[in-house]
Every structure is written in structure tokens, then in C-alpha cells.
Amino acid sequence: xxxxxxxxxxxxxxxxxxxxxxxxxxxxxxxxxxxxxxxxxxxxxxxxxxxxxxxxxxxxxxxxxxxxxxxxxxxxxxxxxxxxxxxxxxxxxxxxxxxxxxxxxxxxxxxxxxxxxxxxxxxxxxxxxxxxxxxxxxxxxxxxxxxxxxxxx
Numbered sequence: 001x002x003x004x005x006x007x008x009x010x011x012x013x014x015x016x017x018x019x020x021x022x023x024x025x026x027x028x029x030x031x032x033x034x035x036x037x038x039x040x041x042x043x044x045x046x047x048x049x050x051x052x053x054x055x056x057x058x059x060x061x062x063x064x065x066x067x068x069x070x071x072x073x074x075x076x077x078x079x080x081x082x083x084x085x086x087x088x089x090x091x092x093x094x095x096x097x098x099x100x101x102x103x104x105x106x107x108x109x110x111x112x113x114x115x116x117x118x119x120x121x122x123x124x125x126x127x128x129x130x131x132x133x134x135x136x137x138x139x140x141x142x143x144x145x146x147x148x149x150x151x152x153x
Contacts, residue, residue: 132150
């Protein structure tokens with residue numbers, strides 16, 4: 001049982017986001033979907049009328065980690081203050097995740113960071129990151145990269 005489950009706030013597209021993540025991380029799966037009540041009599045708050053009967057949460061699992069996506073409106077956006085690191089075994093895996101997560105409006109950043117099309121931040125790094133970072137000039141090289149190129153260390 002997971003002790004901490006990230007709950008990701010989406011603006012009505014949590015199911016679309018979960019489907020996207022499942023296309024990127026092939027071992028993933030949706031583990032549950034809940035829906036907003038259809039009417040006030042069923043418990044829908046008046047301020048939630050635009051969500052009536054629509055998806056409330058999507059629970060999904062990727063790389064063995066459980067997430068919950070919640071559809072809750074435009075009030076909050078993702079920032080780089082929270083990101084998910086993917087330790088990759090080699091350059092091919094880095095390239096694969098980088099390409100998939102920056103597709104369809106994702107944005108490259110620096111030092112192996114990117115934002116996907118939903119604005120969620122990811123760090124795509126080699127699994128031997130600590131070792132590479134000890135090499136002379138590593139930090140300077142890293143600061144000059146967007147996608148990490150292992151051979152450049």
C-alpha cells in the first residue's frame with residue numbers, strides 16, 4: 001500500500017491526462033474512475049453545476065506509482081515547484097520519455113526538466129545521475145543542456 005499518493009489537479013481533462021500518461025508509460029493502468037453527482041439532490045454543489053455527471057477522479061498507476069487526477073476547474077495550475085523524476089537506464093530511454101512527454105505542446109526546460117502538455121513537470125535523468133554529477137565540469141555541462149546527453153559528461 002502506498003503511503004503517499006500524488007493528487008493532481010486538472011481543469012476538466014484528468015481522464016485525457018491519464019490516457020496520455022498510460023500511452024507514455026506502457027506498464028500503466030487506470031485503477032478507478034469516480035463521477036460528480038448528476039444533480040443537487042444527489043449531492044452536487046451549486047458551484048459544481050458545470051461538472052454534473054462528469055469525471056471527478058481518475059486513479060491510475062504508472063511505473064508502479066499510484067496517482068489520482070481530479071477534475072476541479074481552472075483555479076490552480078502546476079508549477080515547477082513539484083516535479084516527477086524518471087531515472088533512465090540509458091540514453092535511448094531518456095530520448096523516448098523526452099520525446100513522448102514534450103509532444104503535443106510540451107515544453108523543454110533545462111537540466112533534464114520538461115513540462116508535458118498538461119503543464120506537469122518531469123525530470124528525465126540517467127539512473128547513475130549522482131555518479132555523472134561528480135565528474136569534473138559536470139554541473140557546467142548540465143546547465144548547458146535541455147535534454148540530458150549522457151555521452152557529453
